[in-house]
Amino acid sequence: xPKVEKLIDGLLKLQDAILEKEKDMIQEFEVNKAVGNVAxxxxxxxxxxxxxxxxxxxxxxxxxxDEEPMHLIRMHVDTLVDLILGERGGRPFDFGRAYAxxxxxxxxxxxxxxxxxxxxxxxxxxxxxxxYLR
Amino acid sequence: MxxxxxxxxxxxxxxxTISLAIAKTxxxxxxxxxxxxxxxxxxxxxxxxxxxxIEVVGSKDDITVYPAVMSLDGRSIQFFSVSVFxxxxxxxxxxxxxxxxDVAFDKVKWDCDYLVIDTPPGLHAENLKVIxxxxxxxxxTIPAKFAESDYIKTLGYLREISAKVAGVYVNFSYMKCECxxxxxxxxxxxxxxxxxxxxxxxxxxxxxxxxxxxxxxxxPVTLKRDTTMHKVKEAxxxxxxxxxxxx
Numbered sequence: 579x580p581k582v583e584k585l586i587d588g589l590l591k592l593q594d595a596i597l598e599k600e601k602d603m604i605q606e607f608e609v610n611k612a613v614g615n616v617a618x619x620x621x622x623x624x625x626x627x628x629x630x631x632x633x634x635x636x637x638x639x640x641x642x643x644d645e646e647p648m649h650l651i652r653m654h655v656d657t658l659v660d661l662i663l664g665e666r667g668g669r670p671f672d673f674g675r676a677y678a679x680x681x682x683x684x685x686x687x688x689x690x691x692x693x694x695x696x697x698x699x700x701x702x703x704x705x706x707x708x709x710y711l712r
Numbered sequence: 713m714x715x716x717x718x719x720x721x722x723x724x725x726x727x728x729t730i731s732l733a734i735a736k737t738x739x740x741x742x743x744x745x746x747x748x749x750x751x752x753x754x755x756x757x758x759x760x761x762x763x764x765x766i767e768v769v770g771s772k773d774d775i776t777v778y779p780a781v782m783s784l785d786g787r788s789i790q791f792f793s794v795s796v797f798x799x800x801x802x803x804x805x806x807x808x809x810x811x812x813x814d815v816a817f818d819k820v821k822w823d824c825d826y827l828v829i830d831t832p833p834g835l836h837a838e839n840l841k842v843i844x845x846x847x848x849x850x851x852x853t854i855p856a857k858f859a860e861s862d863y864i865k866t867l868g869y870l871r872e873i874s875a876k877v878a879g880v881y882v883n884f885s886y887m888k889c890e891c892x893x894x895x896x897x898x899x900x901x902x903x904x905x906x907x908x909x910x911x912x913x914x915x916x917x918x919x920x921x922x923x924x925x926x927x928x929x930x931x932p933v934t935l936k937r938d939t940t941m942h943k944v945k946e947a948x949x950x951x952x953x954x955x956x957x958x959x
Contacts, residue, residue: 674797680803691775
């Protein structure tokens, strides 16, 4: 199993364990219109390129899916790790900053619009995991 | 909706300050929108307070963006900027920057009478696109020697596209001493056929004359290409044809 795949599987397991244990944490986030949008997430490092289709369910839980993606999100594994940690170079690091600084690419038609819409939603899902890790 | 681009070839002349002052002045009587088109140096949001965040609705290829609503000295202004992604540096290539400007024009649902656009200094792809799509251009400069060269280049481009220019704000023109004396730190003068809307003092909070602004944007001057060289070339060609005909 590629390293990146292990990382994403581990992330999803951690998220599910958190939500199982801390059910009320779901309530912290309002369910927004970004729910259900499928993204093909492509994470690469120097050796490999791993691709997985993920979406946010009605509880803003990140889940794997076989549905057709609406857009492609591409990032280096270091960016993924920094997004999980929420910090890069001593400053807070979120999806918005990662997109503006060119560390993640949204690809497809209207990619800026998808980025505007989805960056905040993905950020909320990651924030929940990040908060628990701290 | 009338779009007004605030333009200067030179950086640091107070474009953002004057763009905000124009927006504030117009908002006394009209609904105003504001685009911070200085993608790699966006900072207009720092002068405002968020009332309502940007909203993105729809899915797939049918997405609409509703601008944020910001409070500018107590006045509500519709607002769109790359700051939607946070207050950080932007490292995008030219095409991505250009696409973002297209979003600002084509996808954002503006509901305003005037749309003020703060452009980046110089003549990059993104501000050329913005200028060409504007109803009129407001120039900003300072009366200093080094500003003149950038001003001439900008005017050259505006003439090339026959832009409608409302006029120029000459910023940092004077300081008023406590004793009442007017001091002019820069004494340079240039305008090259562009009407001066107002000379503005050194101050943090610029206040514009409403009448002068309205008069300028309602009566823009269309800049024309310099046809002198064209006429010289035409005369030369006629002479050549004449000589060839005689030979």
